[in-house]
Amino acid sequence: MCEAREKNDQCHLHNSDHAHNDEHGHGHSHNHSNFSHTHDEAETKAILNRLSKAIGHMEHIKRMVADGRDCSDVLVQLAAVRSAINSTGRELLRSHIRHCIVDSVKDGNMERLDELDFALSRLI
Numbered sequence: 001m002c003e004a005r006e007k008n009d010q011c012h013l014h015n016s017d018h019a020h021n022d023e024h025g026h027g028h029s030h031n032h033s034n035f036s037h038t039h040d041e042a043e044t045k046a047i048l049n050r051l052s053k054a055i056g057h058m059e060h061i062k063r064m065v066a067d068g069r070d071c072s073d074v075l076v077q078l079a080a081v082r083s084a085i086n087s088t089g090r091e092l093l094r095s096h097i098r099h100c101i102v103d104s105v106k107d108g109n110m111e112r113l114d115e116l117d118f119a120l121s122r123l124i
Contacts, residue, residue: 043095050088057081089123 061077096116104112 039099040095043091047088047092047095050084050091054081054084054088057084093120093123 057077058081061074061081064074064077101112101116104110
């Protein structure tokens with residue numbers, strides 16, 4: 001259950017409507033079946049805002065390249081976008097652990113820990 005529900009804040013339910021098996025590099029597959037979990041609406045909005053800013057920044061960088069701007073300036077801006085994306089990933093991970101993972105473990109769904117491990121290996 002979403003922590004925000006205890007504070008009478010709004011949450012939304014996320015249903016994964018796709019079940020699939022992924023073969024990972026460590027030799028076994030995981031079944032990503034229909035899990036449902038909640039996300040704090042304010043946290044979701046903050047993540048979406050961060051992503052929108054990064055997308056806007058990337059559009060600016062694209063224009064810089066098209067305009068023939070100095071490569072060093074473009075590289076600095078790319079580093080800024082990478083930092084923003086990494087920061088967004090950290091915030092999403094924090095939220096995922098505090099809500100989705102905690103709720104799944106409380107419900108006895110230990111498979112979610114394997115999925116977290118896989119996601120972390122891709123993120124890092």
